[in-house]
Amino acid sequence: QVPLLESGGGSVQAGGSMRVSCVASGGTVSTYAMGWFRQAPGKERECVAVISWSGRDVYYSDSVKGRFTVSREFADNTLYLQMNSLKPEDSAVYCGVAVAVSSLTGNLEPLNPAGVDYWSKGTQDTVSS
DSSP states (O other), X not given: OOOEEEEXXXXXXXXXXXXXXXXXXXXXXXXXXXXXXXXXXXXXXXXXXXXXXXXXXXXXXXXXXXXXXXXXXXXXXXXXXXXXSOOGGGOEEEEEEEESOSOOOSSOOOOOGGGOOEEBOOEEEEEEO
């Protein structure tokens, strides 16, 4: 088991920025692909960003492309999501995830929730208009 502990986020006005982070405690995720899901009330869960184990390959959903940046820091086993130019429709519970495979590289696609090995508990991020 690799618990994922999330921090950051909160509330911000539209147009603002926010960063959430997710640290893998009690284990290493250096060879895992990682990513971020979000879910708003009444909406389907959406994979908004994926990063390969090396950090060289990334995927973004169309809804966040150009505004969000996913990154990872190997030294402290941490995954980040920098969110800029936030919109009210970005309000959701955000979860960091890890997939225990190193083969997710190249032209990444959104993660299938059924294939995710570890989930953070999630944090509510709210963008007010």
